[in-house]
Amino acid sequence: MASVLAITSVLPATMLHAEPKSESPATWSHQEASQIERDASNTAPLIEKEEIEQMAPNHWVWDTWPLRNKDGSVAKVNGYKVIFALTAPDDVLPGKRHDIATIRYFYSKNGKDWEMGGEAFDPAEAYGSRQWAGSAMVENGNIHLFYTATGRKGEEGLTYEQRLALANGKMNVSKKGISFSDWSHDIILEPQGEYYQTEEQSEGGILYSFRDPWYFEDPKTGEEYITFEGNSAGDASDQTCQPRNIGDKEYQSSTEVSEVASDYNGNVGLAKLDSEDYTSWEIMPPVLEADCVNQQLERPHFVMKGNQYYLFVDSHKFTFTPGIEGPDGLYGFTADSLYGDYQPLNGSGLVVANPEDNPFQAYSWIVLPNGNVISFVNYIDLGDVSLKEVGAQPVDFQYDHFGGTLAPTLKLSIHKNKTRIVNELQYGKVN
Numbered sequence: 001m002a003s004v005l006a007i008t009s010v011l012p013a014t015m016l017h018a019e020p021k022s023e024s025p026a027t028w029s030h031q032e033a034s035q036i037e038r039d040a041s042n043t044a045p046l047i048e049k050e051e052i053e054q055m056a057p058n059h060w061v062w063d064t065w066p067l068r069n070k071d072g073s074v075a076k077v078n079g080y081k082v083i084f085a086l087t088a089p090d091d092v093l094p095g096k097r098h099d100i101a102t103i104r105y106f107y108s109k110n111g112k113d114w115e116m117g118g119e120a121f122d123p124a125e126a127y128g129s130r131q132w133a134g135s136a137m138v139e140n141g142n143i144h145l146f147y148t149a150t151g152r153k154g155e156e157g158l159t160y161e162q163r164l165a166l167a168n169g170k171m172n173v174s175k176k177g178i179s180f181s182d183w184s185h186d187i188i189l190e191p192q193g194e195y196y197q198t199e200e201q202s203e204g205g206i207l208y209s210f211r212d213p214w215y216f217e218d219p220k221t222g223e224e225y226i227t228f229e230g231n232s233a234g235d236a237s238d239q240t241c242q243p244r245n246i247g248d249k250e251y252q253s254s255t256e257v258s259e260v261a262s263d264y265n266g267n268v269g270l271a272k273l274d275s276e277d278y279t280s281w282e283i284m285p286p287v288l289e290a291d292c293v294n295q296q297l298e299r300p301h302f303v304m305k306g307n308q309y310y311l312f313v314d315s316h317k318f319t320f321t322p323g324i325e326g327p328d329g330l331y332g333f334t335a336d337s338l339y340g341d342y343q344p345l346n347g348s349g350l351v352v353a354n355p356e357d358n359p360f361q362a363y364s365w366i367v368l369p370n371g372n373v374i375s376f377v378n379y380i381d382l383g384d385v386s387l388k389e390v391g392a393q394p395v396d397f398q399y400d401h402f403g404g405t406l407a408p409t410l411k412l413s414i415h416k417n418k419t420r421i422v423n424e425l426q427y428g429k430v431n
């Protein structure tokens, strides 16, 4: 473990930024995250390997999102619900799937028995050498599918550049089911380096993210946004821990923060709609930053309850800064305005944790407007395998430990800044 550095209440001048990285977004502080603990209210029931049934013939399925209406509700078109998911043929090792991810869609009348419809669009016509997670919204038969364009078409070796993209198309419903047509693709956002780290700035850092666009209409203003996973801007080597990232004065002076904490700089980004056809977006400062706490705030999404904004993200054990113990799980924050002072739910932010005995059993949780939470079955029954210790996801992991299908849906109760898992529903239930 790297040596540690005591953060005192008076920070040396060298730790302050010449230029702020952003307009001081709300923080998920070291102090808050240090309270993360599994308990009965946040620990998901164990997934039994024998119960798992593959939902897609011959394919792995992981990050999934439902087709929604503009107001965020799950859409029902002529009686059908639709979900989109990242998929790959199941004869590739699970860890390799990210390199060949393709968006496929599924439809269902009861929201749990899913029929695989095929590729959402022809990947040859999409941006990126592969497409990563996103969101989808339907409005009068027009579908707007936001996705991450990862790498570039025709690249020789795999690259990890990430740009936010949009496919606009038509949704066709017939007796035979659902199909899509007339797609047109646009790149809608790149990180630019002012609020969100570019791939170049991230050099020497831990991991780079600019991905997972999620459409959100703010019911308080009617304004339309996408939120996404980013990292705080600036060269990785210049990143520092600010007092606001650590905690209150007492915590600052009493806590040892790892010297490498400043390498961890995940944030949640926002962009505001600027054109009727959804192709132009104004990049905005982040709504939340986890500098010195966590490197990845994945698949951010908003849910409204009453007048409150609930912002949820997924994160991994291995992306927490050394010294903070957090499980692979769903984390959440709440504020009374979009750019509000987000407070972590349950004090620490932890909302759903994988159980200790199966710490990587699920991932990529998405909270639906009614509080039901979908996710996919990730690595299960690892026994003594070293993944348990390191928390990383090696590419050569054996097939029989990977789920690759939707996990049981969890029912969450949300009251003010407290949540609790109250039930486990069927596998893959979307309602």
Ligand code: FRU
Pocket (backbone or CB within 6 Å): 063, 086, 097, 098, 101, 132, 133, 134, 148, 211, 212, 229, 298, 299, 363, 364
């Ligand atoms: C989370 C994630 C997403 C990304 C996808 C790539 O599961 O890392 O952020 O879009 O996986 O497979």
